[in-house]
Amino acid sequence: MNPSSRTSSAAELQAFIQRAFVAIGISEAEAASIAELMTRADVNGAEGHGVFRLPQYIRRIKGGAVNIKPEIRIEREAPGMALIDGDNGMGHLVMRFATERAIEKAKKAGVAWVGVKASNHAGPASLYASMPIEHDMIGLYLAVGNANHLAAWGGLDMLLSTNPIAVGVPAGAEPPIVLDMATTVAAYGKVKTAAQRGETMPEGWMIDRMGKALTDPKRAGEGLLLPIGGYKGYGLALVFGLLAGTLNGAAMGRDVVDFNNDDTTPTNTGHVIVAINVAMFRELTEFKASVDQLVRDIRNSKRLPGVDAIRLPGEQSHAKREERMRLGIPLPAPLVKNLEQLAAELKIDALGS
Amino acid sequence: MNPSSRTSSAAELQAFIQRAFVAIGISEAEAASIAELMTRADVNGAEGHGVFRLPQYIRRIKGGAVNIKPEIRIEREAPGMALIDGDNGMGHLVMRFATERAIEKAKKAGVAWVGVKASNHAGPASLYASMPIEHDMIGLYLAVGNANHLAAWGGLDMLLSTNPIAVGVPAGAEPPIVLDMATTVAAYGKVKTAAQRGETMPEGWMIDRMGKALTDPKRAGEGLLLPIGGYKGYGLALVFGLLAGTLNGAAMGRDVVDFNNDDTTPTNTGHVIVAINVAMFRELTEFKASVDQLVRDIRNSKRLPGVDAIRLPGEQSHAKREERMRLGIPLPAPLVKNLEQLAAELKIDALGS
Numbered sequence: 001m002n003p004s005s006r007t008s009s010a011a012e013l014q015a016f017i018q019r020a021f022v023a024i025g026i027s028e029a030e031a032a033s034i035a036e037l038m039t040r041a042d043v044n045g046a047e048g049h050g051v052f053r054l055p056q057y058i059r060r061i062k063g064g065a066v067n068i069k070p071e072i073r074i075e076r077e078a079p080g081m082a083l084i085d086g087d088n089g090m091g092h093l094v095m096r097f098a099t100e101r102a103i104e105k106a107k108k109a110g111v112a113w114v115g116v117k118a119s120n121h122a123g124p125a126s127l128y129a130s131m132p133i134e135h136d137m138i139g140l141y142l143a144v145g146n147a148n149h150l151a152a153w154g155g156l157d158m159l160l161s162t163n164p165i166a167v168g169v170p171a172g173a174e175p176p177i178v179l180d181m182a183t184t185v186a187a188y189g190k191v192k193t194a195a196q197r198g199e200t201m202p203e204g205w206m207i208d209r210m211g212k213a214l215t216d217p218k219r220a221g222e223g224l225l226l227p228i229g230g231y232k233g234y235g236l237a238l239v240f241g242l243l244a245g246t247l248n249g250a251a252m253g254r255d256v257v258d259f260n261n262d263d264t265t266p267t268n269t270g271h272v273i274v275a276i277n278v279a280m281f282r283e284l285t286e287f288k289a290s291v292d293q294l295v296r297d298i299r300n301s302k303r304l305p306g307v308d309a310i311r312l313p314g315e316q317s318h319a320k321r322e323e324r325m326r327l328g329i330p331l332p333a334p335l336v337k338n339l340e341q342l343a344a345e346l347k348i349d350a351l352g353s
Numbered sequence: 354m355n356p357s358s359r360t361s362s363a364a365e366l367q368a369f370i371q372r373a374f375v376a377i378g379i380s381e382a383e384a385a386s387i388a389e390l391m392t393r394a395d396v397n398g399a400e401g402h403g404v405f406r407l408p409q410y411i412r413r414i415k416g417g418a419v420n421i422k423p424e425i426r427i428e429r430e431a432p433g434m435a436l437i438d439g440d441n442g443m444g445h446l447v448m449r450f451a452t453e454r455a456i457e458k459a460k461k462a463g464v465a466w467v468g469v470k471a472s473n474h475a476g477p478a479s480l481y482a483s484m485p486i487e488h489d490m491i492g493l494y495l496a497v498g499n500a501n502h503l504a505a506w507g508g509l510d511m512l513l514s515t516n517p518i519a520v521g522v523p524a525g526a527e528p529p530i531v532l533d534m535a536t537t538v539a540a541y542g543k544v545k546t547a548a549q550r551g552e553t554m555p556e557g558w559m560i561d562r563m564g565k566a567l568t569d570p571k572r573a574g575e576g577l578l579l580p581i582g583g584y585k586g587y588g589l590a591l592v593f594g595l596l597a598g599t600l601n602g603a604a605m606g607r608d609v610v611d612f613n614n615d616d617t618t619p620t621n622t623g624h625v626i627v628a629i630n631v632a633m634f635r636e637l638t639e640f641k642a643s644v645d646q647l648v649r650d651i652r653n654s655k656r657l658p659g660v661d662a663i664r665l666p667g668e669q670s671h672a673k674r675e676e677r678m679r680l681g682i683p684l685p686a687p688l689v690k691n692l693e694q695l696a697a698e699l700k701i702d703a704l705g706s
Contacts, residue, residue, distance in 0.1 A: 076633060078463030080433025083634050110431030113464035113627075115634055138600065155654035155663045159647075167592040177595065179588040211657040229581025235532040235666045238651075239520040242530070246643050247491065249635050253647045274466075280429060281436050281468055282602050290599050294512075294606045298591075301508035304564040310508045313588045 003336040007328040008351055013051055014039040016339070016351040020054060023346040024061050025068045026090070034092045037127055042329045045320035046124035046180075048189035051331070053121070055338050056260070057090070058346070063263030066090060066120055072097045079109045083248060084116045088266045091122030095271055099131045099139070102275035106137055110280035115248035116271040121146050121259060125166030126180035126317065128273050132168065133176045136284055138276040139168040144245040144252055146259040146267050149188050149225040153234040156209055158224060159253045162187055163240040168314075170278065172288030174295040178314030183237040184225040191220045196334075245270035356689040360681035361704055366404055367392040369692070369704040373407060376699040377414050378421045379443070387445045390480055395682045398673035399477035399533075401542035404684070406474070408691050409613070410443070411699070416616030419443060419473055425450045432462045436601060437469045441619045444475030448624060452484045452492070455628035459490055463633035468601035469624040474499050474612060478519030479533035479670065481626050485521065486529045489637055491629040492521040497598040497605055499612040499620050502541050502578040506587040509562055512606045515540055515578060516593040521667075523631065525641030527648040531667030536590040537578040544573045549687075598623035 008016075014035045021031035042050030060066050070089025074082050082101055086094035098114045105112035122128070125141045132139035145161025152159060162182035169177040186205040194201050195217035203213040206223040214223040227233025245252030250270025257267045278287050301310050331339070336351075343350040361369075367388045374384035395403030413419050423442025427435050435454050439447030451467045458465035475481070478494045485492035498514025505512060515535035522530040539558040547554050548570035556566040559576040567576040580586025598605030603623025610620045631640050654663050684692075689704075696703040 078461065078630075078633050080459070080462030080464040080466075081630075081633055106433070108431065109433030109462065111433040111464070111466035113433075113466075113629065138596070140596075152651040152654055152663050152665075154657055154660035155651065156657060157650070157654035159650055159654065165589075167596070169592065169595050177592070179592050181582075181585045181588060185582060207657075209657075211659070228585050229534075229538060231664075232534045232581050235534060236518075238666065239522065239530070239532050242522050242644070242647075243491070243493075243520070243629075246640065246647065247629070247631065247634050249639075252643070253650055276466065276596075276600070277431075277434075278600065280431050280434055281600050286602075287599065290605070291595070294595075294599065297510070297512055297606055298505040298508065301505055301510035301512065304507055304509060304560075304562075306564070307507035310505050311584075312505075313591065 003333060003340055005331060005333045006336055007330050009328045010039050010043050010325060012352045013042060013329055017051060017054060019348040020058060020342060020346055023348045024058055030090075030093055033096060034090050037092045037096065037123055040127060041123045043321050043324045044124070044126065044317045045324070046126065046317070048187070049124040051339065052335060053123070055342050058342060060259065060263050065259075065262070065264050065266055070094070074101065079105070080112055082112070082114045084114060086116055086119035088118050088120065091120040091269060094119040095122040095128050095273065098271065099128045099273045099275070102273045103132050103135050103137060106132070106275035106277040111274065111276050113272065113274045115244075116273070117248040117250040117268060118266070119250070119269040119271055120267055121269065122271065124180060125164045126168070126178050126314070128271075129166035129168035129180065130176070130178055132275040133170045135275075136170055136278055138170070138278060139166070140274040140276065141166040141272065142240045142244040143271040144241050144250060144256060144269060145182075146257065146269060147188065148256050148258070150184060150227055150234070150237065151224050152238070153227070153231040156224070160234070160237045160241060161256055162225060163237045163244065165236075165240060169291060170288060171291040171295060172285070174292045175318045176314060177291065177295070177312055178317065180313070183233045183240065184227055186225065188225060191217050191225075195220065244272045248272070356686060356693055358684060358686045359689055360683050362681050363392050363396050363678060365705045366395060366682055369696075370404060370407060372701040373411060373695060373699055376701045377411055383443075383446055386449060387443050390445045390449065390476055393480060394476045396674050396677045397477070397479065397670045398677070399479065399670070401540070402477040404692065405688060406476070408695050411695060413612065413616050418612075418615070418617050418619055423447070427454065432458070433465055435465070435467045437467060439469055439472035441471050441473065444473040444622060447472040448475040448481050448626065451624065452481045452626045452628070455626045456485055456488050456490060459485070459628035459630040464627065464629050466625065466627045468597075469626070470601040470603040470621060471619070472603070472622040472624060473620055474622065475624065477533060478517045479521065479531050479667070481624075482519035482521035482533065483529070483531055485628040486523045488628075489523055489631055491523070491631060492519070493627040493629065494519040494625065495593045495597040496624040497594050497603060497609060497622060498535075499610065499622060500541065501609050501611070503537060503580055503587070503590065504577050505591070506580070506584040509577070511577060513587070513590045513594060514609055516590045516597065518589075518593060522644060523641065524644040524648060525638070527645045528671045529667060530644065530648070530665055531670065533666070536586045536593065537580055539578065541578060544570050544578075548573065597625045601625070
């Protein structure tokens, strides 16, 4: 009998994720920390980066690709920076550590730039860019993606990933602005979703190796993702990768490991988190009032014909969070099935038990 | 008699620009500093940001919009940051001051983030992102543009400028990587050039107020520039503006002054320059070897059919610089005419005399 789709509360989901990581050998405290961040991803509507990834994470831990007992540490440090060695631990743990250090350092330094190497996939970029907001700081996050799906502009060798940027900005009465975007027109997860649903992709998402539009997502393996703005998005993916990868001694270019198709090789994932202490630049309430004003000017703009609302980055995620904390997180049937299989395999209580 | 196009050496051009600023009341030393940076823009092939802007700069100084005797100073400071008050001076002077502070601070702090307010148009972003390279640092520059030419995604109110990003990365044997890009598909200067030449614009550069493609550059005043990647480019223009403008107490959103159509109002232009001291993160020669390797992997990639070469950001500018230092800077006839008029108006020796 196939399981059907269901809804899970955040607490149930978090407890289940924690059980899975404990079963695989991660400490209670660290499993709780990862589970909390993964659940937050689902609550915020970043489904492609939440519990959906759990089977893959467990598979890679079993394969020996990820260290379950990492000694995450500061390898180098100066007043305005730090370099974190993640010791190949789960990316969520490494990035929480790095972001907390950045926030702590920015209290004195004003701005702290914390680079990370030897990390792993850490879920949605917005998680970390948002953390400084609670401290009245701006967060800026960059990362090297964990699979190369694009080439240099005009090229065919897939040397670049969808290297994302996320920026979180505190506001006053308005919700914070949280931008979280890949440097490609479509993230690879969207291509996979289209394939599962049997849909065709719009032109502009991918090209084949002759440079022609590729619209059949089942043929995605033959094609390349397109960067936003053509050569401009290529430039962004490149420099974000240099900052998050090369600068930190993390993987970039030919060294990036495709973690979807490999359960044994450490990815040496690189990230950057910058915490920017607003009050060091301007009186905090003035800054927040300016952000509120800008948000309202944008939201109340005249609109193009057919547009029903103008959105700020993070607005849809904010609405989803409020809804899902109230009504729970919808889990589609294939995911429920995968999680049941995982529970059986790890001999842990199933979701919601 | 109309002047024809001509070629000028960098030295001639720089001397002429300096004479113009001295004639309008700027000190010899500061005029030389501005002239050197403006000439560098032309030498690097950023023609839209070099001597082409001189008549407009002089007009705005005459109109009282720009302070010719600024006291540029550090208003706030912590180990990892500074806020510069440009005192409404020429942007080139303010940004040179800010970038030198960032480099100096990054020697100790590892990374220094320097925000700027009360500045003015400073020429091409790449000038400042490149300066840290000579000190084996990475430069990251953001700015709020000096005219709003785009709206929030779905909107019609022009609340955003083409807010650029530039990143300069030192390499070893290869030329440095220097990305310099607006967050719109086309910079507004390209639209103006198309109009001058009587060309039509490709679809995707601009839309009219009904959301339809606008391809006649003479109608540009009725339209909006399109951001790269649709809502993604809108998000980038927004957060870069928050970082370079709002955070520093500089103009953003409704407060941006259109400096093309106003000779009397200070723009309160905001910028950010971040200097990142590579050796604080990694052994410098290792870093440079990694950048060289990446550059070569990209350059030697297999290519799409019809593509003759794969370029790195900054490569064309680098080639242009070598050519123009040897052969001089070509100046089109309308520009030569404008500069002759300017010389007469300021009673200074003409270009090349």
